[in-house]
Amino acid sequence: MESINPELARLFLTLAEELHFGRTAERLGLRQPQVSKGLRQLEADVGVPLLARTSRRVQLTPAGQALREPLQDWLQQGQGLAPLARAAAQGQRGRLRVGLVSPAGFGPLPLWLHAFQTAHPGVALELREATLDLQLDGLQRGTLDLGWVLQPTGSPAPPLGWRALQDEPFVLAVSERTAQRLGPRPGVAALLAEPLVLFPRDIAPALHDAVVDYYRAHGVLGQPRQRAVQMATLIHLASADFGLAWVPAAMQAVQRPGVVYLPAPRGAPRCQTWVLAAQPLGPVARAFLQGLPSAG
Numbered sequence: 001m002e003s004i005n006p007e008l009a010r011l012f013l014t015l016a017e018e019l020h021f022g023r024t025a026e027r028l029g030l031r032q033p034q035v036s037k038g039l040r041q042l043e044a045d046v047g048v049p050l051l052a053r054t055s056r057r058v059q060l061t062p063a064g065q066a067l068r069e070p071l072q073d074w075l076q077q078g079q080g081l082a083p084l085a086r087a088a089a090q091g092q093r094g095r096l097r098v099g100l101v102s103p104a105g106f107g108p109l110p111l112w113l114h115a116f117q118t119a120h121p122g123v124a125l126e127l128r129e130a131t132l133d134l135q136l137d138g139l140q141r142g143t144l145d146l147g148w149v150l151q152p153t154g155s156p157a158p159p160l161g162w163r164a165l166q167d168e169p170f171v172l173a174v175s176e177r178t179a180q181r182l183g184p185r186p187g188v189a190a191l192l193a194e195p196l197v198l199f200p201r202d203i204a205p206a207l208h209d210a211v212v213d214y215y216r217a218h219g220v221l222g223q224p225r226q227r228a229v230q231m232a233t234l235i236h237l238a239s240a241d242f243g244l245a246w247v248p249a250a251m252q253a254v255q256r257p258g259v260v261y262l263p264a265p266r267g268a269p270r271c272q273t274w275v276l277a278a279q280p281l282g283p284v285a286r287a288f289l290q291g292l293p294s295a296g
Contacts, residue, residue, distance in 0.1 A: 009075055012067075015051065047086050049064075049089075065088070066087075066093050091285075093284075094282070095145075096123055097128070097146070140278075146275055150203075152269045163274070163275055167272050170271065226243065231248070
């Protein structure tokens with residue numbers, strides 16, 4: 001059983017609490033170089049960095065965060081925790097906090113997350129539904145590790161964009177009554193003349209604008225009659241004859257009675273699913289991203 005020197009463990013726990021080498025040295029009755037040397041020795045013992053130090057601040061690495069809490073118990077239990085720290089550094093332990101817009105739940109993301117958790121049982125998954133602006137804020141403040149957003153195909157990468165993962169067309173959700181009235185092959189003018197039901201702009205600003213711009217390019221104002229945050233709600237509104245709802249093709253998984261999905265007209269915008277990543281990328285997020293496909 002691998003073990004950690006108890007004195008080095010106490011030094012690390014004090015340093016993790018203070019996040020300051022000078023104050024740590026003062027509390028332990030040591031000189032600051034002794035604290036630095038002790039930390040280096042502990043990191044050599046466990047095989048991964050535990051603290052990240054810049055000219056501005058000292059902070060725990062993911063491995064250090066994973067080691068801190070159980071290390072306090074270990075001091076009384078006497079069990080080695082070096083393997084735990086190494087597992088955290090390799091993305092095998094820790095947590096993965098993912099923000100997503102609602103359509104992501106109808107695509108392949110749940111399957112990817114399930115496969116990852118099956119292969120990484122030591123990782124806790126936290127899913128938070130959030131609009132683009134909230135995801136960007138969470139990624140920048142460090143409360144999210146990854147984000148899932150929608151962008152028009154061919155548009156510039158969003159802020160903190162890591163990779164485009166999925167490309168799909170829009171479909172138009174309408175009521176059965178509207179589908180019968182439009183006929184089997186409705187033209188662009190007939191489709192765009194229907195009342196518009198659309199998601200709010202803050203869900204996916206660029207994608208919202210691409211849809212509205214498509215209307216305007218055909219001489220139609222493109223003013224939504226109704227809006228709803230949840231894509232499933234848009235489909236429910238369409239089934240109740242509120243109008244025509246633009247939703248990503250993956251949303252056809254929502255099979256509500258009374259709704260019909262029509263293909264978007266020629267030249268209509270398409271949408272891509274982008275994954276956003278906080279920087280610097282943590283080991284758990286990196287391990288998850290390495291298993292993802294490219295856009296297709």
